[in-house]
Amino acid sequence: MSNQVTAPQAPPGLLADERLRRTSLLSRLLSRPELGAVAGTIAVWIFFAIVAGSGFLTASGTNAYLQVAAEIGILAVPVSLLMIGGEFDLSIGTMIGAAGMIIALLAGTYGYPFWFGIGIAAIFALVVGFLNGLIVVWTRLPSFIVTLGTQFILAGVTIGMTRHLTGLTTIGQLDVAQGFAAAHAIFATKLGGVYAISIVWWLAIVALATWVLLRTRFGNWTYGAGGNAEAARNLGVPVARVKILLFMCTALAAWLVATIEASSFKNSDVLRGTGREFEAIIATVIGGTLLTGGYGSVIGPALGALIFGMVSQGIVIAGVDSDWYKAFLGGMLILAVLLNNYIRRRVGERR
Amino acid sequence: MSDNGAKPLIEVESISKTFGSVLAVQDISMKVTAGEVMCLLGDNGAGKSTLIKMLSGVYQPDSGRYVVDGRQVSFSSPRDALAHGIATVYQDLAMIPLMSISRNFFLGEEPTKWIWPLRRFDVARADAIVRKELAQMGISVRDTSQPVGTLSGGERQSVAIARAVYFGARVLILDEPTSALGVKQAGVVLRYVVQAKQRGCGVIFITHNPHHAWLVGDRFTILNRGRSLGTYTRSQAPEIPVVERPAAPEITLEELVSMMAGGRELAELSHELKGVGA
Numbered sequence: 163m164s165n166q167v168t169a170p171q172a173p174p175g176l177l178a179d180e181r182l183r184r185t186s187l188l189s190r191l192l193s194r195p196e197l198g199a200v201a202g203t204i205a206v207w208i209f210f211a212i213v214a215g216s217g218f219l220t221a222s223g224t225n226a227y228l229q230v231a232a233e234i235g236i237l238a239v240p241v242s243l244l245m246i247g248g249e250f251d252l253s254i255g256t257m258i259g260a261a262g263m264i265i266a267l268l269a270g271t272y273g274y275p276f277w278f279g280i281g282i283a284a285i286f287a288l289v290v291g292f293l294n295g296l297i298v299v300w301t302r303l304p305s306f307i308v309t310l311g312t313q314f315i316l317a318g319v320t321i322g323m324t325r326h327l328t329g330l331t332t333i334g335q336l337d338v339a340q341g342f343a344a345a346h347a348i349f350a351t352k353l354g355g356v357y358a359i360s361i362v363w364w365l366a367i368v369a370l371a372t373w374v375l376l377r378t379r380f381g382n383w384t385y386g387a388g389g390n391a392e393a394a395r396n397l398g399v400p401v402a403r404v405k406i407l408l409f410m411c412t413a414l415a416a417w418l419v420a421t422i423e424a425s426s427f428k429n430s431d432v433l434r435g436t437g438r439e440f441e442a443i444i445a446t447v448i449g450g451t452l453l454t455g456g457y458g459s460v461i462g463p464a465l466g467a468l469i470f471g472m473v474s475q476g477i478v479i480a481g482v483d484s485d486w487y488k489a490f491l492g493g494m495l496i497l498a499v500l501l502n503n504y505i506r507r508r509v510g511e512r513r
Numbered sequence: 514m515s516d517n518g519a520k521p522l523i524e525v526e527s528i529s530k531t532f533g534s535v536l537a538v539q540d541i542s543m544k545v546t547a548g549e550v551m552c553l554l555g556d557n558g559a560g561k562s563t564l565i566k567m568l569s570g571v572y573q574p575d576s577g578r579y580v581v582d583g584r585q586v587s588f589s590s591p592r593d594a595l596a597h598g599i600a601t602v603y604q605d606l607a608m609i610p611l612m613s614i615s616r617n618f619f620l621g622e623e624p625t626k627w628i629w630p631l632r633r634f635d636v637a638r639a640d641a642i643v644r645k646e647l648a649q650m651g652i653s654v655r656d657t658s659q660p661v662g663t664l665s666g667g668e669r670q671s672v673a674i675a676r677a678v679y680f681g682a683r684v685l686i687l688d689e690p691t692s693a694l695g696v697k698q699a700g701v702v703l704r705y706v707v708q709a710k711q712r713g714c715g716v717i718f719i720t721h722n723p724h725h726a727w728l729v730g731d732r733f734t735i736l737n738r739g740r741s742l743g744t745y746t747r748s749q750a751p752e753i754p755v756v757e758r759p760a761a762p763e764i765t766l767e768e769l770v771s772m773m774a775g776g777r778e779l780a781e782l783s784h785e786l787k788g789v790g791a
Contacts, residue, residue: 377633379623386620389609396591396603397621457611 195450195458198501199465202448202494206469210476217479221356226479228357231471232364233419235464237442238449239364239371240411242463245446246375247408248388248455249298249305253290253312254442257416258435260320261287262423266430269339271328276339284417290316291413295406305409313439321432334429342425350425360422364464367415371460380404388455444491445470448498469494520583521546522684522715523568523599528577530563537563539739540577545684545715550706552726553719554769555736561719564736565686568717569601570594600682602673604689610662614654615639617661618646618676646679647672651704667691667698671705678709685709686717691725703729723769733764735772742772 210218217223237254244251261283268279294312298305324331336342351359375381386394387401395401416435424430449466451458470491477487524544530537538560545551555561566572567579570588579586581597588594591601608617619639626635640657647654652671661669670690677685687706691699699722706729710716720726726733727747735742745764764772 373633377636379625379632379634382616382620382623382634385612385616386609389611393603393609394620398592398595399621452611456609 195502196462196465197450198498199449199462199469202469202498203465203472206472206476210472210480214476214480218476223475223479225352225357225361227468227471227475228361229471230474231468232358232360233422234438234441234445234470235364235467236360236367236419236422237412237415237438238445238463238467239367239460240408240415241439241442242446242449242451242458242460243371243375243384244405244408244412245443245451245453246388246455246458247384247405248391249405249408250309250443251291251294251409251412252306252309252439253294253316254412254416255435255437255439256313256316256320257287257290257413258420258423258438259430259432260290260316261417261420262430262434263320263324263333263432265421265424266333266336267324267327269342270333270336270430273339276336276341276345279339280345280421283420284414287413287417288410291410292406294413295409298409299402299405317436324432331433332429332431336424336430337428342428345421346425348425349422358426363418363422364467368460368464375460380407384408385456388457390456441470444495447502448494450498450502452502453499466498521580522582524578524580525568525574526578526580528564528567528574528579530567530572530575536739538567538574541734541736541741542577543734543741543744545717547683547713547715548710549731550710550716550718550729552730552733553717553736554721554723554726554733556721558738559736560739561721561736562688563739565601565688565717565719568594569599569686595680595682598681598683599686600677600680600684601686601688602670602677602690604670604693608661608664608669608673611660613658614647614661614664614672615643615657618643618672618679622680642679646675649675651708665698665701666694667701670694670702674702674705674709678712678714682714684715684717686719688719689721690718691720691722699725723766727766727769733769735769745769 214223218227241251241254264283264286265276265279268274268282269276290312294305294309297303297308301308321331324333337346349359349363353359353362375384383394383399383401383404386397386399387404391401416438419438420430420435423434445466446458446463447453447466448469449459449462449464451463473490473494474484474487477484477490521544524542526542527540528542529539541560541564543551543553553561553564563572567574570591570593573587573589579588581599586597588597594601609620612620615636616639619634619642624635624638624642625632626638627633643657644654652668652675661672664672670687674685674687674690690702690706694702703725706716706718710729718726718729730747732744732746734744747763
């Protein structure tokens with residue numbers, strides 16, 4: 163490539179390729195957002211393979227952490243896209259509860275077909291995501307605040323509505339609804355009798371999101387919108403549309419988790435999903451996506467979710483008091499942020 | 514008009530803009546022809562940025578004519594100006610540091626292949642084009658997927674200029690492209706300013722550094738407190754007639770520096786400081 167320099171007065175400083183090339187492999191590795199997550203995944207797996215022993219390595223042990231990873235990962239992937247696009251969504255946790263309750267009320271309490279409940283819940287999620295995005299884009303308020311508001315509204319309305327209509331906070335026996343068996347096969351079956359199908363959903367979403375992020379115009383616009391919305395707008399990127407669509411994706415991911423859980427547990431609870439938004443954000447940050455936007459990947463957060471799953475199940479299998487689980491995660495989060503900051507400084511300052 | 518041949522690409526006549534009671538730009542006339550570098554000089558608050566924001570479609574002038582290719586225009590947005598081939602490279606908004614060079618280069622204008630829903634950003638073609646365009650400008654990049662943040666400030670500005678030229682800019686408005694740069698880096702950018710000119714662009718080069726302007730400029734318009742102090746040509750250059758005067762007066766670097774720095778004010782200041790020091 164360097165022999166293409168045909169311009170008559172190429173500046174001499176730029177031709178010093180042999181000096182720059184020496185750092186290029188290291189810098190290319192360091193500039194990968196997934197680097198920390200890959201190293202972390204391997205380290206955590208080896209750690210529990212040794213400490214938790216054979217229980218961690220069996221098929222059921224593997225499924226245990228993969229299933230946890232899948233449900234966090236399904237959320238973490240669109241959350242990562244949204245964060246790359248420069249925004250937050252704190253409402254997805256309570257969105258899970260709300261979507262699950264819509265399915266349960268329609269299919270359980272009112273006897274509609276299960277798929278009707280799923281469909282209405284999906285539309286509801288898309289509308290909430292659209293409104294989140296619209297408010298953020300219009301008011302230019304921080305999405306942290308806007309979606310914090312939505313989170314509380316959803317939580318309150320879900321509990322208020324459900325109790326008002328049924329007097330309950332948990333609605334069960336969804337398996338009597340028409341079409342439940344088909345939904346169960348798609349959202350909740352165990353492949354080979356062991357592995358939850360949610361793992362397949364997770365992997366499919368990772369593949370799709372990676373393709374969108376790296377190989378479509380929308381992906382490029384996402385990076386641009388988060389990297390510098392003003393500059394992107396000057397170049398003709400429809401920043402508002404990109405952000406609203408990303409908010410709709412995170413809400414739809416919450417709906418998918420709600421559907422998977424309603425199909426698996428055959429019930430819905432108003433409090434289900436509470437706090438999941440933070441788990442998704444932790445997985446995303448461990449995966450190397452910057453809180454400030456413009457930088458990140460899909461693979462990284464997927465691995466972040468995997469670390470999450472391995473830690474949560476590995477601790478139980480190893481017989482450690484699971485009270486320590488959150489402390490471990492919090493420590494990982496801070497380590498990951500420190501690593502990310504270091505990488506960003508390397509990227510930003512190497513001249 | 515008393516032009517000898519060269520028709521201006523863009524031309525403004527008696528353009529003015531006020532913000533409330535502040536007269537930001539008053540009665541300024543200037544023009545740019547293809548293949549020339551027109552330097553717009555002025556201290557902070559001289560009205561440089563207001564003027565270029567009018568040229569680039571961010572603001573609409575309150576009065577005066579804005580003519581592009583001989584036709585009067587009124588731009589409603591920067592996109593509108595861009596569609597007429599007028600591209601602005603802002604100092605701080607030129608590039609998104611964490612995005613790769615190729616992704617930055619094509620942001621908003623990504624080449625695609627295949628059809629929806631499989632339509633995808635043609636990364637290979639983007640990389641090839643970027644490499645070729647940058648090579649033409651004399652920048653050799655090691656890896657087009659490296660983040661723009663790893664480029665030097667001068668290279669970043671240069672890539673932004675290359676992008677504007679690639680996407681068909683005929684008039685390039687460069688907002689202080691050298692002001693945050695060291696001597697060497699500024700040299701990199703100035704080289705690309707000349708290259709853009711040689712490729713037939715009309716360049717409006719905004720700066721408050723007369724030394725940089727002198728290195729690349731063909732003509733110099735000096736702004737002071739929202740008004741034009743006149744347009745000049747280089748003293749050794751063959752005389753180029755200017756619209757607003759039968760013949761543009763010539764100027765030497767020393768005179769340019771002195772006008773820019775506010776020679777009289779500077780003399781007063783040095784007098785004052787001497788008084789303080791004594």
